[in-house]
Amino acid sequence: MAEDKKQQNFISLNTALKLIKFDTDFQMQEILAGRPTDKHTFVLYSLPGVGKTQGIRQMVGDPQHICVIDINAEFGGSLAMPISHVDEKSQTAQVLHALNASIRKLKEHAIKDPTTPHFLFLDEFNRGDEFMKQTIMQLLLENRLPGNSLPANVFVIGAGNTAENIFSDEEVVENDVNELDTATRDRINPLFIQLEPKEWLDWAYANEVAPEVVDFIGSKSYNEQRQLLYQPSKSADGTGATPRSWTRLSSFLADPAIKNDPVLLRAAVFSMIGNDCGEQFLTYLTTGDSLDIFALLEKPDQAQFTSLSTGRKMAFFSSALRPVEQDLESEAQRGYAQIFLDYLQTNDQTAIARFMHTQVETGVLQQRYPQTNLYLRKDPRFMQLVMEMSVNNV
Known part of the structure; x- marks a missing residue:
């Protein structure tokens, strides 16, 4: 073989x-x-x-x-x-x-x-x-x-x-x-x-897969990512993990009634990605090490953001777009867009490049988050990033 x-x-x-x-x-x-x-x-x-x-x-x-x-x-x-x-x-x-x-x-x-x-x-x-x-x-x-x-x-x-x-x-x-x-x-x-984790992660960043999922997988090494994304069941009637099942897990994590109930959450996770991957993911969720998107938006902390890994910055950039868009559409805005823009000034060029590729270059930002797109494009710092992206693609 x-x-x-x-x-x-x-x-x-x-x-x-x-x-x-x-x-x-x-x-x-x-x-x-x-x-x-x-x-x-x-x-x-x-x-x-x-x-x-x-x-x-x-x-x-x-x-x-x-x-x-x-x-x-x-x-x-x-x-x-x-x-x-x-x-x-x-x-x-x-x-x-x-x-x-x-x-x-x-x-x-x-x-x-x-x-x-x-x-x-x-x-x-x-x-x-x-x-x-x-x-x-x-x-x-x-x-x-x-x-x-x-x-x-x-x-x-x-x-x-x-x-x-x-x-x-x-x-x-x-x-x-x-x-x-x-x-x-x-x-x-x-x-x-052949399964390529980076391709799946780029797709996940652009398609609102749950921040917990993209953060958990994105923060691993290449070999660990492959093992997590595809792990066949060890029994004929068991459950394994695939990119599709990780994506579908997002719907459970979006439901507070399930996410906040340990028994329901455990059942939901195991039904989607099996026991081995499920245990690892539940440990990540329950140890307090999971990425809190709203905490970073409500209380800006550049030092904390800078200390995040590249994968976590990417998880934040992709997952924060929805609440930023919703905030811009509300009457009582909380300034999420400005905070998001400030975080975009990170020196982590890899995180910035992947954000620009998966959200801006592909048209996702303009199509799904029009208010955020307009807000960002009014700022010269963001337009500088767009210009640098265009130069690099020549």
Whole structure:
């Protein structure tokens, strides 16, 4: 197994998405120019819960340009269900194929907007039953379904788990998948996605994952981060930790009734990330070492802020934006925006650079926190940071 793992070309999710985006844009140019093209069919393989579906959605942007189908949840053949039909005039029997409603909607939109790429994303593509296997292969290899061809500007992407565990050192991980034959594997472009903690943390900073989560994970070493973000269950019916489960844990932490009740909190944490990660996280929460966003906003303390680790500064910058925005929208403002701006003058260039990248450069600050964005941009100190970011990106 170790030898097999060395033979895989592991890449990050961001690298995979860039490859798909650049290749799709090029293929669309060829299609619009009327030149024959052999579209590539990419299949993303990774551990569960690393963000493949979310990443594809963000790459596409417009929800009308993507259709996500969870093959594992579909009944056999239901992507294009055969329906018997008798022509009344000729009394001839025919078999028509009723297209899945979501795919039909994508197809119709792609026909109306032929210059824009559209995506059919088949999640868990190799977990469908045997009746669906042929349908999936036809989609991946020929860009069509029984009785229904897809427009040239619809690109099919697959995602799933490998038949063997090549992503971690766990000895036994049973992946109940339909293995691809040699001919099929030769016609797809497999991309093997390795979990990269920095990429997940940058995503978490930009998507309001709970400050306790990003602080707890962000303050660890690289190897510790990987072990925390993905820790498989040690039993068939147990709970493990994945990037997805850490993200979902935020909803529990946002509920004071759960967060302030030790029994409920323990149950919630264990249900999301399992016993091992859960014990570590609960220790962090209950030892008084957790990051208090509101304490730093209500009683500014530059010395205390300066003493924070880079990960903690980043957790503060990303998690404080929501209360800062809410304060600016309220009639009785408490000055959170000015305090936040003062903290941005830290000498920790790594924390500043990651804040500017995840919140400003990506447009998150302008889109989600418009009042905060306007306030900060009125200050020359912040605009200096923006200018430095632009210079560094040249």
